[in-house]
Amino acid sequence: MKFFYRFFIDLTNHLYLSKLIRIFATSKMSKPFIRSFAKTFNINIQESEKKLTEFQCLHDFFIRTLKKGSRPINDEPNSVVSPVDGFIEDIGIISENKNILVKGQIFSIKEMVGNEAVYGKYDGGIFMIIYLSPRDYHRIHSPVSGKVVSQWELGGKSYPVNKWGLKYGRAPLAKNYRRISEIKCNGKHVMIAKVGALFINTITLTHKNDTVEKGEEIGYFSFGSTVVLLFEKGSFQPEEQLKNNLVKMGQKIGELFQ
Template sequence: MMKFLLKYVVELTGNRYSSLFLKSFAQSRLSKPLIRPFAKTYSINLDEAEYPIGHYQSLHDFFTRRLNEQVHTIDESVHTLVSPADALLSDMGPISEKQTFYIKDQLYFLDEMLGSKENAKSYENGFFLILYLSPRDYHRFHYPITGQLTKRYALGEKSYPVNTLGTRYGQSPFSTNYRVISELTSTFGKLAMIKIGALNINSIQLTHSGSEFNKGEELGYFSFGSTILLLVEPNRSFKPLLKANTTVRVGQPIGEWADYSL
């Protein structure tokens, strides 16, 4: 019961007004007594947090906590794509020539996801990877490559859950939810990093505003539940390094461009 209630607070609800109420509560000092039950319920390793648990003044503060510098090791290899988040690598695969791909047995249209057929064209025949952040996870996200930001834009208004029920019963949540798309370029070409808000509240906060970045640099955080979709443009040398349903951490290699000469 406790786990259900805590999950309800950090992932919000399908109703905009109750979500606004829960957001205000989670960000207020009134939610501070829930921090320890939350950490216990989700078996969060408190030794990894940047500060002792008593430092955090609200559930939101704790939920968006930074971790200490020793937790994440960033793979510095030029040819690797690393995980941008502590998450479940829930699905991956090739993007079909018809600009559609499957997520949890549902068909999604790439042009709807990216806002236009023109935006989607770069990723036809490329590769996608989906990372789902659960309530127990560290909710800050980082750049998965070193490179330059070429475009950033937001799409979507209404949001549905991005958990199993949401993807099953929501109206194509990955292509209708509020989302922020960052298009990145590196030595190996283009990559789209799509941050998808979970419910009603647009909970994506960006902390990096520069046009250049290094692999592993913090880009922002999710205030509440969340998912990240990575799209890699076609490149015959790119291959995933892990299988679906693998737990990953920031900086861990999840793919690579095998042609090191590029």
């Protein structure tokens, strides 16, 4: 089964197929499909800042902004909020050898981060994986307020990051195209790894300043995506019963210790 699933992943991740899908989704030819896309994935179009008829292509609808107040930001002083709408695939401890175990597969934090000077500080810390489905709001926001101390990108083509991709793919969290940001908040570091997924491999950053407020937009995904959050050891306490549940951007997902 693993062989056939990986074969399917390799086939559908073909460079030229990805380009064709990108061309179609960003062209006016895709506009007639917006309504059926919204219906198929049960998207709440009442939250959208624009009406369906105002979007010029499927891609524009996918990266839609929401009406003001649609995602209230938890304002408790030490709270960490979800940076995206999504499904909490996993929460756990980063092992001493800097690996995480997800869906029975080991992912290397060292490989995902790709920066030897950075990854060591997260030994024994907490990781959280949030998967965004096609129905979700795909703008990314900061989980904390603080200073953006570094940003970098890694990886090439991408495999699926849903539960099947995590279980049978070629270590997608560690190998997929990804853009990583590190924010320092009250002396603690929080890493936000924005991981691209199947077909359209684009992660666009919209925040250009070196400081950021909790809940402020920092970028968006163009189709298929996952966010991995990393917290230093002893710095973060996640909310109970988050794993295997849906969250909304701005919802409290835990607290940073002072």
